[in-house]
Amino acid sequence: MEFFIQLVINGLMLGMVYALIAIGLSLIFGVLEIVNFAHGHFYMLGATVLAALVTSAGIGFFPSLVIATVAVGVVGYLVYVVLLRHFREGEFDRGIILTIGIGMVLQNGVAYLFGSSSRMVDTSLSFVSWDVAGFFVDAQRTVAVLVGAVAIAALYAVLTFTRIGKAMRAFAQNREAAFIVGIRPAVIAGIAVAIGIALAGLAGAALAPVFAVHPAMGAPILFKVFAIIIIGGLGSLPGALVASLLIGVTESVVGGYSSVALQDAVAFMLMIVVLLAFPAGLFGKGIRV
Amino acid sequence: MPEKKVILELQDMCVGYSEPIVRNVSLKVEENTIWSLIGGNGAGKSTLLKSLFGLTRCFSGTLLLDGAPIQNLSPAERVRKGMGIVPQGRCNFPLMSVRENLEMGAYTLSHSEAKRAMERVLQMFPVLRQKLGESAGNLSGGEQQILETAMALETGPRVLLLDEPSLGLSPKMQQEVFENVESLRGEGLTVIMAEQNILGSLMISDRAFVLDLGTKLMEGAAREVLEDPKIKVAFLGADPEEAVE
Numbered sequence A: 001m002e003f004f005i006q007l008v009i010n011g012l013m014l015g016m017v018y019a020l021i022a023i024g025l026s027l028i029f030g031v032l033e034i035v036n037f038a039h040g041h042f043y044m045l046g047a048t049v050l051a052a053l054v055t056s057a058g059i060g061f062f063p064s065l066v067i068a069t070v071a072v073g074v075v076g077y078l079v080y081v082v083l084l085r086h087f088r089e090g091e092f093d094r095g096i097i098l099t100i101g102i103g104m105v106l107q108n109g110v111a112y113l114f115g116s117s118s119r120m121v122d123t124s125l126s127f128v129s130w131d132v133a134g135f136f137v138d139a140q141r142t143v144a145v146l147v148g149a150v151a152i153a154a155l156y157a158v159l160t161f162t163r164i165g166k167a168m169r170a171f172a173q174n175r176e177a178a179f180i181v182g183i184r185p186a187v188i189a190g191i192a193v194a195i196g197i198a199l200a201g202l203a204g205a206a207l208a209p210v211f212a213v214h215p216a217m218g219a220p221i222l223f224k225v226f227a228i229i230i231i232g233g234l235g236s237l238p239g240a241l242v243a244s245l246l247i248g249v250t251e252s253v254v255g256g257y258s259s260v261a262l263q264d265a266v267a268f269m270l271m272i273v274v275l276l277a278f279p280a281g282l283f284g285k286g287i288r289v
Numbered sequence B: 001m002p003e004k005k006v007i008l009e010l011q012d013m014c015v016g017y018s019e020p021i022v023r024n025v026s027l028k029v030e031e032n033t034i035w036s037l038i039g040g041n042g043a044g045k046s047t048l049l050k051s052l053f054g055l056t057r058c059f060s061g062t063l064l065l066d067g068a069p070i071q072n073l074s075p076a077e078r079v080r081k082g083m084g085i086v087p088q089g090r091c092n093f094p095l096m097s098v099r100e101n102l103e104m105g106a107y108t109l110s111h112s113e114a115k116r117a118m119e120r121v122l123q124m125f126p127v128l129r130q131k132l133g134e135s136a137g138n139l140s141g142g143e144q145q146i147l148e149t150a151m152a153l154e155t156g157p158r159v160l161l162l163d164e165p166s167l168g169l170s171p172k173m174q175q176e177v178f179e180n181v182e183s184l185r186g187e188g189l190t191v192i193m194a195e196q197n198i199l200g201s202l203m204i205s206d207r208a209f210v211l212d213l214g215t216k217l218m219e220g221a222a223r224e225v226l227e228d229p230k231i232k233v234a235f236l237g238a239d240p241e242e243a244v245e
Helices: A002-032 A039-056 A061-082 A092-114 A139-161 A163-173 A175-180 A185-207 A218-232 A237-257 A260-277 B045-052 B075-081 B098-105 B111-124 B126-131 B141-153 B171-186 B198-204 B222-227 B229-235 B240-244
Strands: A129-132 A135-138 B006-016 B020-030 B034-038 B057-065 B083-086 B159-163 B190-194 B207-212 B215-221
Touching: A002 A039, A002 A135, A002 A139, A002 A163, A002 A185, A002 A218, A002 A237, A039 A061, A039 A092, A039 A185, A039 A218, A061 A185, A092 A218, A129 A139, A135 A139, A139 A163, A139 A185, A139 A237, A163 A175, A163 A185, A163 B098, A175 A185, A175 B075, A218 A237, A218 A260, A237 A260, B006 B045, B006 B190, B020 B045, B020 B057, B020 B190, B020 B207, B020 B215, B034 B045, B034 B171, B034 B198, B034 B222, B045 B057, B045 B083, B045 B159, B045 B190, B075 B083, B083 B141, B098 B111, B098 B126, B098 B141, B111 B126, B111 B141, B126 B141, B141 B159, B141 B171, B171 B190, B171 B198, B198 B222, B207 B222, B215 B222, B215 B229, B222 B229
Parallel strands: B034 B190, B034 B207, B083 B159, B159 B190
Antiparallel strands: A129 A135, B006 B020, B006 B057, B207 B215
8 A cells, every 4th residue: 555655646746747748738729729749849948958057057956947947938938929929820730840840949959059868967856855654755856846836836826816817818718809808919829838838848947857858858758748638628727737647646556566668658548548438638628728 | 960070980991801701881980879780691791890890801991990090900909999899609708707707808908997997887787796706608698798798898998899799699688788789879889780680770770881792782870771671671571562662
């Protein structure tokens, strides 16, 4: 039983990080109706920037975390202004091709600038673990989870209580009505893209000391996150959170009791089962955010 | 009787989507009047109404609000200039509460102005006050229509465009909607309303504009249009021979 609980704790930690990436992806889809195939690469960019700041510039982990998140958010905003802003409604396929291209540029650009080999990031929390009620808790992972939880709570607060957050939800639910009340689509979409991509960068930066950092680390997590947002219901933020935790725990438990090879397939098997029972996903209503 | 000031003027406008749907429409709308926009299915009523708000493409012509051209302004800018619209179909945010919808209706206003605007429309439509915490998508069709009208009125528009406000409502609710529209004239608003319920619409209107396949068929006082034999036959189901008599 203790082993099972340990696996669940690990799974919740992993799920919280998935949630950061999935919620960002879902937010962008909800507002812009574009599936961002470069999203995993922004996760990689966050990890790379943090690795560079901590190992090369000697900056502390927490200041580096903030700098990496903001930097990736700014890159995301620029990508919106230069490329994504020009999309019109119904140009879904063009969005896919363009974001795949952006992902390739990011991956190869990082490989060119920082090299293709894996890098490890050591911080003051590396190799530190705590014994909480008999359970082993890794300090670095715990920090990543807490950072994720705070970011998700902050996003919830922005979407629920601020004018700009409500405008984002409004825009995602009914574009024409949003135009009519005077919401400016370019402003709202730009902010949503910057926030969504910054969240991916934050996840990468928070996990950089846990996993090896390399230019190709974005692609595998991207497909898993696609499965998560489909399970949660496309564009549903609560759905993305619940599905992330579900996948995190399931993966951890399956990996713990059976083969690690099976662990990576779990998200996709779960996606097939959920789609058979709930074609719109667990929280999908055909209306976003 | 003093002549009323022209608030909105269409000069030879051609509007549509990928190609013009409504062609060469000219019209002078006086302030504090109700206009009915009449026509059969596909006549271009909704297209014309949306074009006045910048939601469709203007191919040529000029749209003047208070004498200033606005045909190139965005919907947001037209809201700031004093226009509002309640388009056909649902035009609210269904997963947000009625309160949040009203907050979005006042999006272009400052915080204090928005608060005052919300209070003003809640006094006009008391039914919304009891539903502030409910999701807009859970309201009845009539209540959603009232909510959307309230949202459009929050910015204090001088020209309000209504597209099929009675569509899908029970006869009782339709009557209430027309009474609400009529009361807006008392508030000093100019209303342009596209309606399928031609009788109900013309009964409360001052003027009417009839479209047929994207071009102007007729324009005149609402009563005159109502009495016109062609209108009676085409839209009110009158027998052609009786209508002429």
